[in-house]
Amino acid sequence: MLDKITDSKAHNINDLSGEERDKVAARVMSIIPKLEKIQSGEIRLESKINEKWSDWYNRDAEELLFSDPDKLIKDIQEAIRLLHKCVNHELLDPGSRLCELLCNMCIFSDGYYVDHSEITLSVKDLYERGLLSGGFDVFAKDALFLTYLGNHSDERAEKLYDLFMRFDENICLKDILQMGKDELPEYDDFLKHLIEYVGRKVRRPGFEAVGGSPVYDPG
Structure with a gap:
């Protein structure tokens, strides 16, 4: 069976009035075009080599420095x-669209980082470099929760598994079980599909370690 649910606090879900919900949805829709410009590379970070970094004597320093003009x-x-x-x-509806954009976002950078490495940054990279405030684990759990609720039952296993692997954090299914005001819908059916999907992916039916934590623990 699944590990016991952690004692972490559930999300404080409060009902909004129809007008308030419309305002939040409108704010989401207004920021989506800005995110799409970031995703397309129309607006970018700037990067340069950190002169204090050295492969020989100062590896703890950041190799690259980023600015955000x-x-x-x-x-x-x-x-x-x-x-x-x-x-x-x-x-x-607005949350799922926002979630998909943020989870798949690639942030481009002019300067050394792109010229030499041709690598983009993800939202997780921004957290790890201290460019975003707050904790990545909170964002990751929000994304997992919305991905679960925003997809049909036959799509959930693949999409959740993909996020677990991409996030590579100490986050597992039990972390999203208490996030809603109600139990996750169709959870038993989802768990069955997930076990089957993981079994096909790793040839170890019933168990997969994601970020050091089991998605499913049969014992």
Whole structure:
């Protein structure tokens, strides 16, 4: 069976009036075009080599330094705040769209980082570099919760598994079980599909370690 649910606090879900829900949804829709500009590379970070970094004597320093002349970090931070609000009030339609954009976002950078490495940054990378405030684990749990509720039962296993692998954090299913005001819908059916999907992926039916934590523990 699943591990016992942790004692962490559930999301404080409060009902909003219809007008308030419309306002949140409108704010989500207003920020989506900004995120799409970031995703397309129309607006970017700037990067340069950190002169204090050395492969020989100062590996602890950041190799690259980033600046944000276009203020895109502010928009991403606001989008994450709105995502959390969508979770708190179970606004599934705007929340799911926002979630998909943020989870798949690639942030481009002009300067050394792109010229030499051709690598983009993810939202997780921004957290790890201290460019976003708050904890990545909170964002990850919000994303998992909305991905679960925002997809049909036959799609959930693949999409949740993909996020677990991409996030590579100490987060597992039990972390999203208490996030809503009600039990997750169709959970037993989802768990069955997940076990089957994981079994096909790793040839170990019933168990998969994701970020050091089991998605499913048969014992």
